[in-house]
Amino acid sequence: SRWEYGVAGLFSDDPVSEEFFEKLEEHLLAGDVGLELTESLLEDLRSFAKREKVGKASDLKQHFAQEIKDTLQRVPKMGEPLSFDGPLGVILLVGVNGSGKTTTAAKLAASFRKRGETVVLAAADTFRAAAIDQLRIWGERTGTRVIAQSPGSDAAAVVFDALQAVKSVGRGVVVVDTAGRLHTKHNLMEELTKIHRVARREVDPSCIETLLVLDAVTGQNGLVQAETFHAAFPLTGFVLTKFDHTARGGILLSLASRLALPVRYVGLGEKEEDLDSFDVDSFVEGLLSLKQEVPSDA
Amino acid sequence: MFDALKDRFEKIFGTLRGKGRLSEEDVNLALREVRRALLEADVHYKVVKDLTDRIRERATGQDVLASITPAQQVLTIVFEELVAVMGSEPKPLTISPKPPTVYLMAGLQGSGKTTSTVKIASRLKGSHKPLVVACDLQRPAAVEQLRVLAEKAGVAFYGPQAGQTDPVQVARGSLKYAEDHLADLILLDTAGRLQIDEALMEELVRIKEAVPPQEVLLVVDAMTGQEAVTVAESFHAKLGLTGVVLTKLDGDARGGAALAIGAATGAPVKLAGMGEKIEDLEVFDARRMGQRILGMGDVVGLVERV
Ligand SMILES: Nc1nc2c(ncn2[C@@H]2O[C@H](COP(=O)(O)OP(=O)(O)OP(=O)(O)O)[C@@H](O)[C@H]2O)c(=O)[nH]1
Ligand SMILES: Nc1nc2c(ncn2[C@@H]2O[C@H](COP(=O)(O)OP(=O)(O)OP(=O)(O)O)[C@@H](O)[C@H]2O)c(=O)[nH]1
Ligand SMILES: [Mg+2]
Ligand SMILES: [Mg+2]
Numbered sequence: 001s002r003w004e005y006g007v008a009g010l011f012s013d014d015p016v017s018e019e020f021f022e023k024l025e026e027h028l029l030a031g032d033v034g035l036e037l038t039e040s041l042l043e044d045l046r047s048f049a050k051r052e053k054v055g056k057a058s059d060l061k062q063h064f065a066q067e068i069k070d071t072l073q074r075v076p077k078m079g080e081p082l083s084f085d086g087p088l089g090v091i092l093l094v095g096v097n098g099s100g101k102t103t104t105a106a107k108l109a110a111s112f113r114k115r116g117e118t119v120v121l122a123a124a125d126t127f128r129a130a131a132i133d134q135l136r137i138w139g140e141r142t143g144t145r146v147i148a149q150s151p152g153s154d155a156a157a158v159v160f161d162a163l164q165a166v167k168s169v170g171r172g173v174v175v176v177d178t179a180g181r182l183h184t185k186h187n188l189m190e191e192l193t194k195i196h197r198v199a200r201r202e203v204d205p206s207c208i209e210t211l212l213v214l215d216a217v218t219g220q221n222g223l224v225q226a227e228t229f230h231a232a233f234p235l236t237g238f239v240l241t242k243f244d245h246t247a248r249g250g251i252l253l254s255l256a257s258r259l260a261l262p263v264r265y266v267g268l269g270e271k272e273e274d275l276d277s278f279d280v281d282s283f284v285e286g287l288l289s290l291k292q293e294v295p296s297d298a
Numbered sequence: 299m300f301d302a303l304k305d306r307f308e309k310i311f312g313t314l315r316g317k318g319r320l321s322e323e324d325v326n327l328a329l330r331e332v333r334r335a336l337l338e339a340d341v342h343y344k345v346v347k348d349l350t351d352r353i354r355e356r357a358t359g360q361d362v363l364a365s366i367t368p369a370q371q372v373l374t375i376v377f378e379e380l381v382a383v384m385g386s387e388p389k390p391l392t393i394s395p396k397p398p399t400v401y402l403m404a405g406l407q408g409s410g411k412t413t414s415t416v417k418i419a420s421r422l423k424g425s426h427k428p429l430v431v432a433c434d435l436q437r438p439a440a441v442e443q444l445r446v447l448a449e450k451a452g453v454a455f456y457g458p459q460a461g462q463t464d465p466v467q468v469a470r471g472s473l474k475y476a477e478d479h480l481a482d483l484i485l486l487d488t489a490g491r492l493q494i495d496e497a498l499m500e501e502l503v504r505i506k507e508a509v510p511p512q513e514v515l516l517v518v519d520a521m522t523g524q525e526a527v528t529v530a531e532s533f534h535a536k537l538g539l540t541g542v543v544l545t546k547l548d549g550d551a552r553g554g555a556a557l558a559i560g561a562a563t564g565a566p567v568k569l570a571g572m573g574e575k576i577e578d579l580e581v582f583d584a585r586r587m588g589q590r591i592l593g594m595g596d597v598v599g600l601v602e603r604v
Binding site for chain 2: 026029030031032034035096097098099100127128129130131133134136137138141182183184215217218219220221222224225242244245246247250251270
């Protein structure tokens with residue numbers, strides 16, 4: 001490795017120094033927190049250290065971690081698994097190409113089924129090659145009914161069918177897998193708006209969850225992604241996927257605080273059981289490397 | 299965002315026009331803006347540091363030319379340094395002197411390997427007879443995805459035979475199939491994997507040994523953040539990358555990963571994915587990428603004038 005990533009002794013017993021703040025800044029940047037937020041976090045920490053006359057860097061650790069945890073925990077429903085008040089719930093999974101929507105749909109279906117709910121998977125990605133086959137295989141693996149039409153058909157119509165299928169049995173959850181789309185593609189965003197409209201017509205809006213599925217490896221573009229999706233139709237939360245990766249997902253800090261939307265789940269692998277609810281403590285400890293060292297030679 | 303950097307430079311250097319030398323202080327002010335732009339573009343922070351050090355060295359103490367503004371002068375240096383990291387000349391895919399030519403595609407989950415495999419095959423079908431090979435036996439319907447795309451592109455397809463579960467076997471089988479069907483270009487699509495997954499990384503090494511590739515191409519999503527460096531370094535250490543395909547550049551990600559990967563591995567970005575359709579593939583242009591990373595318009599024109 002050409003560069004070392006070690007943050008060994010970041011919050012050490014050494015006196016708080018300029019070097020400490022520089023190292024911490026680099027560490028946050030390396031975790032994709034972004035320059036703007038990093039600078040403002042450090043400014044706060046600097047004035048705290050001054051005000052409280054903190055001597056050792058190790059004495060800043062608790063305070064700093066807590067500040068970040070608070071930013072996340074301030075957001076209502078942060079880390080809470082989904083539940084629906086009405087008989088009919090809809091989970092709409094949206095996001096850019098390849099972020100993990102289809103896999104997350106399967107994982108959610110498996111998890112709701114485990115709780116004894118009726119679940120229908122809606123194959124609303126009618127665009128990508130073999131997207132329907134992919135969801136069908138997941139349907140078989142998780143024992144979930146999949147509602148699909150042929151490739152190229154109207155995505156909103158598929159969602160409508162899936163909603164009717166659940167309505168006919170009285171109660172249940174529809175998990176909608178949509179096609180990946182870059183937030184810059186206007187016509188594709190329109191398609192999502194249409195799906196959302198169909199859902200709102202058929203289901204109590206308080207029972208519609210629109211989750212942005214975000215790959216943990218995403219950098220600063222995550223911000224404009226989320227903002228653009230959120231502007232097209234309101235998002236209600238996030239799923240952070242591929243968090244079994246070494247990436248820290250620091251972009252979530254800006255996202256969650258700017259949009260005040262909760263992270264509901266994290267994806268931790270490619271199997272149906274690899275889904276956890278989002279845990280603020282372990283996320284922040286991972287971001288600050290408080291739990292374990294980043295390997296110095298990755 | 300367009301040309302914001304140039305505006306900020308002009309503010310910094312505004313009073314300097316046509317006299318004296320660039321002082322360290324002026325250059326430092328400008329470099330703070332450069333640093334900001336690069337970090338916002340997801341260039342790895344260590345690469346940013348290396349780059350700004352080099353730019354500082356080159357810019358400080360330079361005579362301010364009468365012909366252009368100091369802002370332009372420094373911008374030119376910044377731009378040249380960025381392009382130097384990415385390699386200013388296009389690097390085409392190479393063809394093995396002894397057929398078949400094999401390309402091995404690798405990368406993280408969802409980066410765009412399967413799509414790019416078919417895009418490349420389609421692009422080369424005028425001069426070669428390509429065969430795309432499904433070595434992803436992991437992701438549900440991955441084989442089917444490649445088959446559908448290959449059919450759409452009108453290129454030959456080879457997948458696992460009944461009962462086969464080892465991608466290495468499939469890769470080996472494709473050699474024979476290519477020979478029988480007179481295909482002279484084999485593209486191996488592989489399953490997405492994390493660079494920390496030892497077992498799956500070993501699998502790639504075994505594929506590489508079984509079917510020695512002419513090119514090992516890392517497929518990277520342009521939206522990737524700071525981890526791009528770690529990912530590229532790990533794949534490079536295991537496989538010896540010969541090039542990179544940067545995908546999803548049809549979005550608005552600034553794509554700093556291109557710079558980071560170049561700096562970390564020296565592997566050139568060869569191709570750019572510009573959309574989901576088979577024809578959405580372009581030859582990577584380091585100069586345009588430099589502009590994109592800096593978030594500015596027309597520097598290329600400017601550099602040519604200097
Ligand atoms: N390691 C890991 N891989 C994941 C995770 N979630 C999804 N993947 C993988 O990421 C790749 C893309 O996942 P998909 O679920 O197909 O992504 P998508 O968003 O539906 O993709 P498009 O429909 O093409 O936009 C697949 O190879 C998945 O197996 C995760 O939490 N961890
Ligand atoms: N907008 C855009 N989408 C792309 C591009 N390249 C690939 N995609 C999309 O990104 C998603 C993932 O592409 P795949 O080719 O399936 O990626 P992969 O690396 O093979 O994924 P796994 O096999 O699951 O690891 C799909 O929705 C593709 O259509 C591109 O250049 N631009
Ligand atoms: Mg999908
Ligand atoms: Mg694939």
